Amino acid sequence: MKRPHRAEEAPGRRRAQPGQKERAGGSPGSGSPRRKQAERRGRRELLGDRERGSAEKICRGRRKKDGRASLRKQRAPSKKEKEVRRKEEVWKQLKKHRSSSMASSTSSGESLSEEELAHILEQVEDKKKLIASMRSKPWPMSRKLAELREAQEFLEKYEGALGKGKGKRLYAYRMLMAKKWVKFKRDFDNFKTQCIPWEMKIKDIESHFGSSVASYFIFLRWMYGVNLVLFGLIFGLVIIPEVLMGMPYGSIPRKTVPRAEEDKAMDFSVLWDFEGYMKYSALFYGYYNNQRTIGWLRYRLPMAYFMVGVSVFGYSLMIVIRSMASNNQGSTSEGDSDNFTFSFKMFTSWDYLIGNSETADNKYASITTSFKESIVDEQESSKEENVHLTRFLRVLANFLIICCLCGSGYLIYFVVKRSQEFSKMQNVSWYERNEVEIVMSLLGMFCPPLFETINYHPRIGLKWQLGRIFALFLGNLYTFLLALMDDVQLKLSNEETIKNITHWTLFHYYNSSGWNESVPRPPLHPTAVGIEFMRLTVSDMLVTYITILLGDFLRACFVRFMNYCWCWDLEAGFFDISGNVLGLIFNQGMIWMGSFYAPGLVGINVLRLLTSMYFQCWAVMSSNVPHERVFKASRSNNFYMGLLLLVLFLSLLPVAYTIMSLPPSFDCGPFSGKNRMYDVIQETVENDFPTFLGKIFAFLANPGLIIPAILLMFLAIYYLNSVSKSLSRANAQLRKKIQALREVEKSHKSVKSRATARDSEDTDKSNSKNDTQLTKEGTAHHSASQSQTLDQKAQGPGASSSAGKTVLPASQHLPVSRAPGVRPDSGQARPQAHPWRSTSGKQAWRPPH
């Protein structure tokens, strides 16, 4: 297969190299490409040649070298060359063997001695590893291709030679399968990366606006994933079984639209408010029946409903905390950024994803200002005269914002109260019916910009602002909830009276199939709560879209067309990351809270996220300009996740409260007729499990067991917390040590520069410096040994980091560096310090003298 292709290759070209190099493995006359290489480039030639030499040699050290040594050029390759020749001879012989004994496989097996066989096996393994790690080698592509060709050629030749007798065919087969498997895995990985949704869209945005805007969309995508899982849970285990196997629509009153509403129940305006047929559908809690099992599968729906409600929260908690933890693991310690402020600014501040000139301009400006800021910080010449004024302004602004928050909270409370009045009245206008939603959306729209008035340091300012907006959202949500609770309580008190009437009515309903207009319908209060959430979600979504459409798109159009004939320079809007993220989080909180009462809510939310993905992508690309201060979103972005966790917890509270301490509505929902919702579990345990299991459960539910278990958990938390605290303290101490050592080193360096003139004074000085250092650390060591150990320690990080470690190996330094500081003169410190001194300490100490 390869032959004709290789024959075509013209010898003078670079791409021809691989073809020739295959032959180079066999014959020593492979000089020509090498010479060409040597002519081309000066420095690389040495490097490449050596590498190639070793490639032919196949050594165990290959991996070690490739990691870091490929850039260090040392060692004359003459000795290696000889070895290479020798190896090539061996290969040639081998090849002869192979070609001569191709016909009979057994003879070839015999002709190879054990040693050679082991050797070849080793080589084969090496080649395989080389191929596997080819991608992450810092080689140019042509080189990679060449190496790859060579390795593959080698494998093809010698893989078959391994394994003896009958095993040989099997071995070859296994190799073939392994090759196929690797290829399949690679293809599958490619497939997987192609399957990540919206990857191209997000990349596109990233290249225009930098990674911070893209981080919002990544967050949105993550949220979509979470919601899809929740959707799957709820739809698969609750809604679909109910639709397929539950009692059909119209069979019982809770599943029927009342006569009075029937002729209007299909109107769009009614459906839009989730009344009419929408209200009496499987989307809401009230539709579900309290039959213990449904259908021929004997599916325990109430049980499933309860478990799904619990597991929605369980899964969300788990996934949020897991992603927080993985964020934490990925991030290196924060303290490092103090040590490398300028270096990080210099080498990592450019966002390599920017592909838009406006963004690039902004980025240049922000880098310049950040450099200037840190220079100012460094010089510690902050403007003293402004401090009081800014402080005063900040206090004032925060006070105003708190007032604003309280006011908005009261407004919502007031509105909700009023809406209860409205709900009692018969004919209310559209505005009066939707007043709560409108007011909440407007507050969410207009309050956050008020908070942008104060200017902190951008990063801190962002968090403050986020916190405030968050407080606003949360306050609003909770006021809304409290008012709703009031409403529910009111209805509950009415319920008792209605209950009696309803029983009577139901009796008549079945008998006469005539519905008396004057008899009040049961209130279906959980459904009412669910409907409120549905409406809130939908109105929130619509307000968001309309804001985007009017606020951003029309403005952008206006700016684009009117900029030519306008008095001043118009500017299109920025993409408000914090507001959008918070909106998303807030919305998710509502979903969590409402999903228990309206199982269909998650479905609506999935739709919402899906549309907003496309819509917002489009809006951003078409009508926003990049922000003037471009932040890079660091991946250790636990701030949003923390907020999400908080929201999750807060939305868990009311749901847990209703589950645990409110009696379920008597005539609707899967738990009707029970005293408490969690009685479902008890019931299932009693009826469906064998008695001994029931006993076990009863035993487990015993407070005598639960309280110790909780205690144990608390103790474990306490213990782990204290362990982590002590670890972080040790970490901080080590960091301080390193800092101190750094300073000592610096002073040494400055001393060293002067050392050429005066020698004796120099040592005195450094000793005295070390003395001060020493008194600071409270050590009782002799000054000379102290300075030496300090030096060794200073050498420590350097030495260990030269091994290519990215993380500071704390375990290694712990005994040495902690010893002087923590335990002044314990016996441990010295013996551990001594071996260090005997080996590297002298070398480290030598140069200053």
Next chain:
Amino acid sequence: MGNKQTVFTHEQLEAYQVGMMDQAIGGLFYRYQDLAPQLVPLDYTSCPDVKVPYELIGSMPELKDNPFRQRIAQVFSEDGDGHMTLDNFLDMFSVMSEMAPRDLKAYYAFKIYDFNNDDYICAWDLEQTVTKLTRGELSTEEVSLICEKVLDEADGDHDGRLSLEDFRNMILRAPDFLR
């Protein structure tokens, strides 16, 4: 697949796939070909020796706003002049793709910041970097102060310049060094 086979032989494609981080070789080839349609042939089975000049490489949307675009092109090009063959081009995308390991990126980042190709980032290189990053809007004192600080922070062996070891040690701790 049928499309690509006219450009590459099956083996070529296979080999590229093993060597590359980014897998969309066909797409990348067309990107490359689009840069200079009159220069680059549509048939790579015979390995033609073609280079796309730096002027075209640097005008790609990925690079055109990057202050280090010239350095990037030089580092990945064969002769250090910024003119790229297809292999160089693929190399560049392979390293720049987000799947590339941090070590590899650190290595190439070092090469990019090493303006005078002496395998060390010296004060002059740092000055170049700062000037490019800020478009020369800082005064010379500020620039030299920054360079001094950077050397102070990151220079592990105190030889007045950053070796690859120093650089790697520093950059791999950076919270923002991801891509």
